[in-house]
Amino acid sequence: xxxxPKHNYxxxxxxxxxxxxxMETWNYHLAQYYAPRNFNIWYYFGxxxxxxxxxxxxxxxxxxxHYKPDAALAFNSVEYIMRDVPGGWFIRxxxxxxxxxxxxxxxxxxxxxLIYGSYKGKRELLWLIGMTIYLALMATAFMGxxxxxxxxxxxxxxxxxxxxxxxxxxxxxxxxxxxxDFVLSDATLNRFFALHFFIPVIVLPAxxxxxxxxxxxxxxxxxxxxxxxxxxxxxxxxxxxxxxGIPFFPYYIVKDVFGVGVFLxxxxxVLFFAPEMGGxxxxxxxxxxxxxxxxxLHIAPVWYFTPFYTILRSIPDPWYxxxxxFSAIILLFLxxxxxxxxxxxxxxxxxxxxxxxxxxxxxxxILGWMGTKSVEPLYKELGTRMTQIYFLFFVVLxxxxxxxxxxxxxxxxxxxxxVVLGLLVWIGSGxxxxxxxxxxxxxxxxxxxxxMLGNFIAKQYFGKNGVKARYAxxxxxxxxxxxxxxxxxxxxxxxxxxxxxxxxxxxxxxxxLGVTLLLPALSPSVNAEKPVPERVTE
Amino acid sequence: xxxxxVDTKRRRFLIAATSVVGAVGVAPLAYAFLGSMAPSxxxxxxxxxxxxxxxxxxxxxxxxxxxxxxxxxxVNRTPExxxxxxxxxxxxxxxxxxxxxxxPEYAKNATRxxxxxxxxxxxxxxxLGCSPGYRPEVAPADLGAEWKGGWLCAxxxxxxxxxxRVYKNVPAATNLVVPPHYYKxxxxxxxxxxxxxx
Numbered sequence: 001x002x003x004x005p006k007h008n009y010x011x012x013x014x015x016x017x018x019x020x021x022x023m024e025t026w027n028y029h030l031a032q033y034y035a036p037r038n039f040n041i042w043y044y045f046g047x048x049x050x051x052x053x054x055x056x057x058x059x060x061x062x063x064x065x066h067y068k069p070d071a072a073l074a075f076n077s078v079e080y081i082m083r084d085v086p087g088g089w090f091i092r093x094x095x096x097x098x099x100x101x102x103x104x105x106x107x108x109x110x111x112x113x114l115i116y117g118s119y120k121g122k123r124e125l126l127w128l129i130g131m132t133i134y135l136a137l138m139a140t141a142f143m144g145x146x147x148x149x150x151x152x153x154x155x156x157x158x159x160x161x162x163x164x165x166x167x168x169x170x171x172x173x174x175x176x177x178x179x180x181d182f183v184l185s186d187a188t189l190n191r192f193f194a195l196h197f198f199i200p201v202i203v204l205p206a207x208x209x210x211x212x213x214x215x216x217x218x219x220x221x222x223x224x225x226x227x228x229x230x231x232x233x234x235x236x237x238x239x240x241x242x243x244x245g246i247p248f249f250p251y252y253i254v255k256d257v258f259g260v261g262v263f264l265x266x267x268x269x270v271l272f273f274a275p276e277m278g279g280x281x282x283x284x285x286x287x288x289x290x291x292x293x294x295x296x297l298h299i300a301p302v303w304y305f306t307p308f309y310t311i312l313r314s315i316p317d318p319w320y321x322x323x324x325x326f327s328a329i330i331l332l333f334l335x336x337x338x339x340x341x342x343x344x345x346x347x348x349x350x351x352x353x354x355x356x357x358x359x360x361x362x363x364x365x366i367l368g369w370m371g372t373k374s375v376e377p378l379y380k381e382l383g384t385r386m387t388q389i390y391f392l393f394f395v396v397l398x399x400x401x402x403x404x405x406x407x408x409x410x411x412x413x414x415x416x417x418x419v420v421l422g423l424l425v426w427i428g429s430g431x432x433x434x435x436x437x438x439x440x441x442x443x444x445x446x447x448x449x450x451x452m453l454g455n456f457i458a459k460q461y462f463g464k465n466g467v468k469a470r471y472a473x474x475x476x477x478x479x480x481x482x483x484x485x486x487x488x489x490x491x492x493x494x495x496x497x498x499x500x501x502x503x504x505x506x507x508x509x510x511x512x513l514g515v516t517l518l519l520p521a522l523s524p525s526v527n528a529e530k531p532v533p534e535r536v537t538e
Numbered sequence: 539x540x541x542x543x544v545d546t547k548r549r550r551f552l553i554a555a556t557s558v559v560g561a562v563g564v565a566p567l568a569y570a571f572l573g574s575m576a577p578s579x580x581x582x583x584x585x586x587x588x589x590x591x592x593x594x595x596x597x598x599x600x601x602x603x604x605x606x607x608x609x610x611x612x613v614n615r616t617p618e619x620x621x622x623x624x625x626x627x628x629x630x631x632x633x634x635x636x637x638x639x640x641x642p643e644y645a646k647n648a649t650r651x652x653x654x655x656x657x658x659x660x661x662x663x664x665x666l667g668c669s670p671g672y673r674p675e676v677a678p679a680d681l682g683a684e685w686k687g688g689w690l691c692a693x694x695x696x697x698x699x700x701x702x703r704v705y706k707n708v709p710a711a712t713n714l715v716v717p718p719h720y721y722k723x724x725x726x727x728x729x730x731x732x733x734x735x736x
Binding site for chain 1: 572575576577578581585602604606607608609628629661664665666667668669670671680682684691692693694695706707708709710711
């Protein structure tokens with residue numbers, strides 16, 4: 001046994017340890033994994049997500065004992081589970097409630113990463129793996145929602161699969177291939193059932209495992225965003241361990257068990273008293289069997305997809321709508337490369353950054369709420385404005401990541417982007433048509449002009465260059481782009497109702513850009529960063 | 539074992555050859571598996587044409603039939619509805635049906651139909667495939683004073699007029715599809731075939 005690591009375990013444990021790294025793994029991941037001692041309430045959601053995954057796998061397994069993935073039988077088999085299978089209703093509601101709670105904890109887990117900068121400091125891969133988990137989770141939830149074969153199942157899936165239809169050239173064949181038929185049918189239901197088993201049971205746990213391996217290799221971040229591994233060494237348990245770390249087992253296990261207790265209290269309260277959650281967790285039209293002749297009057301995806309759904313429908317073109325929706329997710333993948341500020345936690349970043357994150361969260365919630373509403377002029381415009389702010393967030397995040405940079409955005413760079421943008425619009429709106437060339441030139445020219453104009457105004461009122469001028473220039477440029485987008489792509493002279501809404505609700509991007517960019521241009525105190533302490537705080 | 543006897547060139551050749559043979563093997567395997575997800579022979583065989591008796595549709599009413607798993611609408615438009623159509627041209631994205639994939643040649647006209655009053659449309663929104671709701675009334679409160687009747691897609695708010703033509707500034711970019719169809723007799727329209735007129 002010379003090639004095996006030495007250990008002091010005796011008896012059965014020693015026998016096992018000679019043949020399998022049982023205690024070695026236990027120690028590496030739990031008993032000797034030193035996590036920062038200053039975790040707060042935000043650090044419950046990772047372990048809770050694992051708990052819900054386990055809930056989902058087990059409740060799903062027991063549902064599959066009775067469910068029939070057949071277009072003729074599926075709806076009735078779900079009703080059979082609800083009415084005739086002993087305790088079937090409980091298992092089904094556990095599964096459907098679990099789906100929503102999965103997204104609640106995952107969204108909170110992700111927001112935690114945003115506010116404490118947990119995607120920074122060699123944690124880029126950890127973040128990318130996490131985002132992949134989020135994608136796999138969305139795919140799983142989407143396919144699961146088809147299985148009851150109700151009205152919302154059918155039409156929801158119809159819309160999402162048709163997203164692929166909008167891809168130029170290959171879209172049509174791709175969506176037929178995904179469905180296995182020319183319309184959403186039994187073939188689709190059958191494969192969705194298989195995938196709804198395969199992804200969460202095989203792929204998700206594998207991704208979660210890789211997520212944990214990456215986390216434990218780098219070490220956990222904390223609310224102060226300080227690397228405890230770079231701090232002083234030596235604690236009660238080990239002279240080499242970080243002084244500000246405590247072993248995950250037993251300390252954080254006990255903390256998480258408390259979190260589990262609170263979580264279960266809320267979870268089962270919903271399961272027993274409001275499993276449909278007023279139509280948010282299970283939508284009323286889904287209690288009607290699927291009918292290919294009739295779309296329900298108000299269709300909306302389940303709440304956890306509605307923010308992206310609003311983005312989709314606020315862009316007046318199928319292909320660009322799909323692009324917009326998917327880039328809303330892809331941009332999240334890029335956070336570690338957009339936000340390059342060395343300070344991780346928002347506690348020590350400037351106030352504008354904090355405002356940006358809070359406004360982003362609020363905008364995300366409004367987008368979600370809009371997705372459940374029907375498209376009336378007021379809501380349509382609100383959805384569009386929130387979509388604009390959603391995308392502005394990423395630009396502003398990049399601007400805030402260098403709060404003391406003191407040069408205005410370069411006009412050369414602006415013109416380069418304008419050329420690329422113009423070319424994209426040209427290709428996108430008809431390569432060989434006169435209209436396409438014209439559109440490309442208009443968009444490119446407008447972008448370049450707005451860029452230079454923004455720089456010029458900032459120079460007039462805030463002096464050339466300097467921190468203030470940089471913020472002001474970006475404020476004018478981004479606001480100019482929003483107004484150009486409104487006028488060029490959305491303005492229809494004959495539609496007065498929409499125009500009035502457009503003008504009134506211009507207030508939202510103005511307020512957003514004002515708070516995040518104009519305020520730091522006017523007052524240096526909003527832009528001030530706080531000193532990061534050496535050690536984690538209580 | 540020392541390194542002395544290692545023929546690295548030969549080793550590299552063997553690794554390359556194994557990889558190539560492996561990749562050649564993966565291609566047909568992928569083809570077989572991915573190909574199995576395409577529509578089966580049974581799905582390909584479905585899609586027979588359907589008959590509609592237009593004389594049974596009241597003026598202004600819409601009837602639905604299922605063709606190839608999709609809803610198909612036949613509407614008997616009143617003279618008033620037809621006379622409203624040209625007035626909307628400015629608010630529409632493709633008033634003259636210039637996107638040729640959206641209708642057969644015999645339906646590329648002002649009413650997008652063979653007989654002016656009866657329009658035959660695939661009832662699937664050209665945005666993302668919901669089935670829009672029929673809203674024939676003029677200027678209802680929720681659709682605004684400019685509304686002259688048509689379809690509203692509740693999913694994403696796309697609007698179409700009573701010839702299935704799409705409005706500007708809505709998510710859908712093209713007019714509703716007119717399926718191939720022809721009149722077998724004066725009153726019977728066959729959806730799915732165009733009687734050799736294509």
